[in-house]
Amino acid sequence: MIRAARKACSSAMLAAPLAGCGGNWQSALDVYGTSAISLKHLIILIVAVCSLVWMLVLIALIAALWRSRDARPVSPEPGRERRMTIAVTGAVVATVLIIGTFTVMSFVATRALTVAGQDDLTIRVRGLQWWWGLEYIGPDPSSRFETANEIHIPVGRKVRLKLEGLDVIHSFWVPSLAGKQDLVPGRPNELTIRAEHAGIYRGQCAEFCGMQHAHMSLLVIAEPQDDFDKWTATQRQTAAQPADEQTAAGLQTFLAKPCAACHTIRGTAAVGTTGPDLTHVGNRRTIAAGLFETTRGSLAAWIADPQTIKPGNNMPMVPLTPDELRAVSAYLASLK
Amino acid sequence: MAGVVLLGLATALAGCQREERQLRLDPPIADALDRVALMPNRISGAPPDVYFVLGKPYEVNAYNLSQGKRLYAWFGCRSCHGDGQGGSGPGFLDGWWYYGPEMVSIFASIRDGRPHGMPAFGNKMTTDQIWQLAGYVQTIGSYQGKTAAPSRNDEKQTRPAENRAPAKLLFDEGPSPVHPDQGPTP
Incomplete structure (x- = not known):
């Protein structure tokens, strides 16, 4: 009885951290944005290839340990022995191939992150100690407005974020949508995001920026175009008059x-x-x-x-x- | 050997006190700190006893001085006093002040305002904020050397730093008092 309880308890303890991986609450493996998806593919590819190599190396190691020292006779002509040459050449070729493939794949994925071209919406994101200032820049000055800590974007459209750090270096990171990009004082950076599904995605500062770095989070709310238009219309209005x-x-x-x-x-x-x-x-x-x-x-x-x-x-x-x-x-x- | 290590550790830990942070005063202490005894002309006087019991925290604690520096920026002191060099309001670097360098006088100037344009901040700032700001303003003037200094500027220095040598050595004493309200020259 006690043992069963203990077992249930330990499996619950194992399940709890794993449960954190589910749901769309800030995980680079739970992806809903174009660039996050290509990053996840890259992660999976690298993990798979590295696991394969690791297993092959371990198999070779175990085989070498298992084999008896004098199972094979020493070569009669050591000067012409080529077995080791073949093994070393094979390993070098495999290394070059794998690293070359990784380099090309990672280059392609990085290129995909910074796709240039027409974007649908531009938002100026300012990193400050310890909050996010947002300025929606529209086609004309009257359509621009400011808000903070909550980015609304339309689903399926490219949104360009102009990132600026105003005091120290911050880093914009919404793992479900895109990779990290730093906000450096005096050096404007850009990041293009595109959400494929509607939802609320949490992000946070990913570069230690001072005492309250841990309390510098933001929400990205991806919603259908109609809802987004309604939201921007509300945001452009001046504040509500006091009712009572x-x-x-x-x-x-x-x-x-x-x-x-x-x-x-x-x-x-x-x-x-x-x-x-x-x-x-x-x-x-x-x-x-x-x-x-x-x-x-x-x-x-x-x-x-x-x-x-x-x-x-x-x-x-x-x-x-x-x-x-x-x-x-x-x-x-x-x-x- | 162990004794030396212990002594070193004790010295290092004693250093922490210089930066000890108190984020909010207990209301009774804040009330007591508000009761400064000023002379009839509102220049000079005595801080409340609790100020000494606490160990003059607004003059010797680096955290309070740094907070004062932030308050100096937040409450727009710069718009009249510049970065201490003065503007439409008097400067703090010239070595002599109308109302003297005492903490109570600076506290009263901030809390109640002064004639010819200094507004009262009594209803805009808490008592400990006023004390922190007063400590910092006194540090800009640098009448005496202090063991604690506020945090450094992020921007370029435009004037002598707050933790420089005391102003007494650097400046003339200034003209002799010409106005009866003017406090003692330093």
Whole structure:
């Protein structure tokens, strides 16, 4: 009985880490983007060939150990003995072939990642300590808008990301869609992604960038063209007007306190640019770069003490009375 | 041998205290730190006792000085005081200050504002933030050498660093006081 329980327990412990591989929650083996798919093929090819070579080497080793030392007589003419030459030549040819194939395959896969040509959509992605600033660049200036930490893209269309690091080096990595690409201050990089299936893909900074590197994640939401168009139309609008007394008081507090010095809420007097654009913050799934789900409570907790929740981040604690905090959090949650 | 190692370890660990971080003050301590005793002309005075009990954390702790440096940027001090060289507001590098180099005077200037344009930040910043900023501003002036320094600039230095030799050695004492509100020259 105890043994059975122990067995069940250990198999559950084995299953738990493996279960992490399933579902589309950040895995380079669970791919839904064009370049991630070609990368996965490359991984599988390399693993398969390397496993084959490893097995052949082990078989040869075991055979050599197994064989009796004097099973075969020593060659009568050691000067003309060619058995070792043949073995060494075979190994060298196989090595050159395998490495050559890998080189060509990896070159082809890398080429596929940086396909040039007409892209459907351009997004400027800025890496900051410790969040992602996003600017959708449309065909004309009126269609551009800013948001943060949540990239929406249409399914099956090529999206060009212009990557810029503003303080230190960050790295953009959404394993289910594409490989890593660094955001280097002063050196613009580009990455083209294309999602083949609708879904929510998590990504995160993949280059250590300071104290809160681990709390710098983002979501890529791939959705059908109609939903994407609806989303962009909403995002382009200015912020919703306060609907009731409390949210109106929240807006007043937001403008009177230092909040507006760093954050923009389009359609109000708040035009700061150092922090994330909050025009539609209530519409985003998470706040603080994936730290919390967006709820009125999590917004209030974040505003009340950002330095304890995410130590070292660039948002200072602002002295607010409980009424002011309630009003501001209600107002921000209402910004759908 | 073991004694030497232990001594070395103890010295190294004591160094950590210089950078000890306190992310948020307990509200009663913050309240007590807010009660500075100023002279009637609001220049100079005494910090509350708790300031000494805590061991002058805003002057000797490198983390607090670095936070002060960040607050200096965040709250737009630069727009009037420049990077310490002054602009529409007075500079901090010239070796003499209207209200003197004492922490309480700097704290009061930030919290309550001063005539001729210095706004009050009392309702925009928490008490510990004001203390941190005051410590940093005092460091820019560099009246005395300090054992702790704020973090270095990411940008190019445009002025002497905060942890340079004390300003007393570098600057003239400046003109003698001309205004009754003006504090003691350093």
